[in-house]
Amino acid sequence: MILITGANGQLGHDLKKIFNERKEDYIATDYKELDITNIEAIRKFVSDKHIELIINCAAYNNVDKAEEEKELCYKLNSYAPKDLAIISKELNAEYVTYSTDFVFDGKKGASYTEKDIPNPPSVYAKSKRDGEESVLAVYDKSVVIRTSWVFGIANNNFNKQVINWSRGKDIMSIVDDQISAPTYSYDLAFYTLKLIKTKKYGLYHLSNSGEASKYDQAKYILSKIGWTGTLKRAKSSDFKLLAPRSEYTKLDSSKLEEVIGMKLPTWENGIDRFLDEFEDVIK
Numbered sequence: 001m002i003l004i005t006g007a008n009g010q011l012g013h014d015l016k017k018i019f020n021e022r023k024e025d026y027i028a029t030d031y032k033e034l035d036i037t038n039i040e041a042i043r044k045f046v047s048d049k050h051i052e053l054i055i056n057c058a059a060y061n062n063v064d065k066a067e068e069e070k071e072l073c074y075k076l077n078s079y080a081p082k083d084l085a086i087i088s089k090e091l092n093a094e095y096v097t098y099s100t101d102f103v104f105d106g107k108k109g110a111s112y113t114e115k116d117i118p119n120p121p122s123v124y125a126k127s128k129r130d131g132e133e134s135v136l137a138v139y140d141k142s143v144v145i146r147t148s149w150v151f152g153i154a155n156n157n158f159n160k161q162v163i164n165w166s167r168g169k170d171i172m173s174i175v176d177d178q179i180s181a182p183t184y185s186y187d188l189a190f191y192t193l194k195l196i197k198t199k200k201y202g203l204y205h206l207s208n209s210g211e212a213s214k215y216d217q218a219k220y221i222l223s224k225i226g227w228t229g230t231l232k233r234a235k236s237s238d239f240k241l242l243a244p245r246s247e248y249t250k251l252d253s254s255k256l257e258e259v260i261g262m263k264l265p266t267w268e269n270g271i272d273r274f275l276d277e278f279e280d281v282i283k
């Protein structure tokens with residue numbers, strides 16, 4: 001049996017979609033059914049369910065608020081992923097959890113591989129880095145996947161914000177000094193499952209291919225939806241953000257591509273499929 005935690009989020013939604021399409025059995029939980037910060041509750045929950053794979057999609061993702069909610073952020077992004085690794089080990093189950101491109105400081109000037117040393121600039125990024133390290137130290141049948149700028153049909157994200165803003169604004173300013181790769185949560189789910197099948201555990205990068213600034217991402221979406229307003233370039237320093245951001249954190253996913261023997265789709269292709277899905281939902 002497969003257990004998904006944080007299953008109502010973007011990634012969890014698409015994992016459920018894929019398992020439903022494949023008619024595979026799974027147990028989906030969000031914090032109401034299973035709070036990942038409560039190790040004893042998890043231990044009790046899994047005890048009679050023959051769990052063979054745990055996919056942890058739960059996380060604390062509010063990068064700015066994390067500067068003020070350090071404790072909660074660490075509970076969700078560091079301690080709980082480690083506890084789930086401990087429980088997976090007790091069950092001899094495979095375990096997958098996720099981290100972020102934000103663990104890098106952006107100073108490399110080229111895309112980041114798994115061999116690059118993180119230098120997390122914010123509380124959120126540090127909590128994720130600590131989570132990665134403790135999971136990989138605790139259990140060797142763990143997969144830790146770093147991804148970036150996730151968007152999907154469930155939950156809120158930058159794509160949906162841009163579409164919303166486009167409805168009420170003729171002028172929009174979006175930063176062009178944060179560069180990475182927008183990643184479709186369906187692709188994150190799909191290629192995670194490909195990776196798990198190989199049984200090659202460890203640390204991986206998984207982002208849609210190509211790279212973009214937030215400005216490029218917004219420009220692509222706005223042209224696709226036929227917005228006729230003016231899009232202006234802005235800088236991160238124009239906004240009073242609580243958490244520092246790195247400029248260039250594009251992940252190099254070639255290790256994963258080699259292991260699964262497939263190339264990842266481009267971020268533009270991911271956005272095209274997202275917009276098709278989005279149109280179906282708002283019809």
Ligand SMILES: NC(=O)c1ccc[n+]([C@@H]2O[C@H](COP(=O)([O-])OP(=O)(O)OC[C@H]3O[C@@H](n4cnc5c(N)ncnc54)[C@H](OP(=O)(O)O)[C@@H]3O)[C@@H](O)[C@H]2O)c1
Pocket residue numbers: 005006007008009010011012029030031032034035036037056057058059060061076097098099100101146147148149150151154155185
């Ligand atoms: N989103 C991004 O841009 C991004 C970028 C890089 C890495 N990642 C990582 O990718 C993974 C998937 O992200 P996502 O975008 O799918 O996240 P998401 O949409 O924010 O989903 C996270 C889910 O976890 C749930 N949750 C919160 N606290 C919980 C708890 N104590 N116990 C159980 N569930 C809890 C949330 O419920 P509520 O919504 O009700 O709180 C939500 O359903 C995460 O590890 C994330 O950090 C995401």
